[in-house]
Amino acid sequence: MTTPQLTKNQSLVFDVLEKAEGPLSAYTILDKLRDHGFRAPLQVYRALEKLLEYGVVHRLESINSFVACAHPGDDCHSHGIVAFAICESCGQVMEFHDHEVDHRLMAWVRGQKFKPAKTTIEIRGLCEACAA
Amino acid sequence: MTTPQLTKNQSLVFDVLEKAEGPLSAYTILDKLRDHGFRAPLQVYRALEKLLEYGVVHRLESINSFVACAHPGDDCHSHGIVAFAICESCGQVMEFHDHEVDHRLMAWVRGQKFKPAKTTIEIRGLCEACAA
DNA sequence: CAATTGATGTAATAACATAACATATTGAAT
């Protein structure tokens, strides 16, 4: 997925996510953009939809939040499965991918004749700093 | 986690999930239990909280739904990571685990000094019947 | 019998997400 020029709203939402320390909920993004004219959740959700499609933002299903991709331009990223480690204390997110994990999961679903579309791997826990 | 005797509400919620074809949302469970005296979401959420704790029910983060464990009594289940393949057409869920996937993910987080607490692996797609 | 603990009932509210409809902007194609 090549990323086209972002529209005004898409740029605003993306900038907020890039500058954020960690993942943000759609409504938190909305609040941060009220000064820029945002009034309704749909303005955020519509921008997020595109940013997710372009692969520059990820959705963290287990915490209903969104985060800017930590590996922009990473090619293997576009087809490989991405995994996240999410600190439940400070919110910090680490993003990584592992081909062996991909292969094992895809081999399993293939064996079941299941056609995978989108895979979520999220590990919640404590980062080094917060576990200390 | 050894499963204690379920309370009335826990049993009702668990029975609904066991008899269901696929995952159910909390509010769907609530509707199915109105005849049994359920009136409020909290009655469902409180029962689910315990059932999740006992490991007899799983929460599917990516679809905000709950499903009865497909491998009750499976020992490796209690410490291994469980993965789900979820058909986006018919809702059918397959549950499995793979030690190699566990090991790779846990090795990675250990390398980051991250302390994992709960891991989610969910593959959305189409089951064999629905892909045909 | 208190006193504690865990379970339940109920109402209200918070948090997350989408539907429906109107308007505006962009970028071809003629």
Add this chain to the structure above:
DNA sequence: ATTCAATATGTTATGTTATTACATCAATTG
């Protein structure tokens, strides 16, 4: 330049998921 289609945006309302707060009830125990 005008028309047309496609995309983006604005706005209101509503739908869906989850929790807070507080009262009551039941079982256990000292």
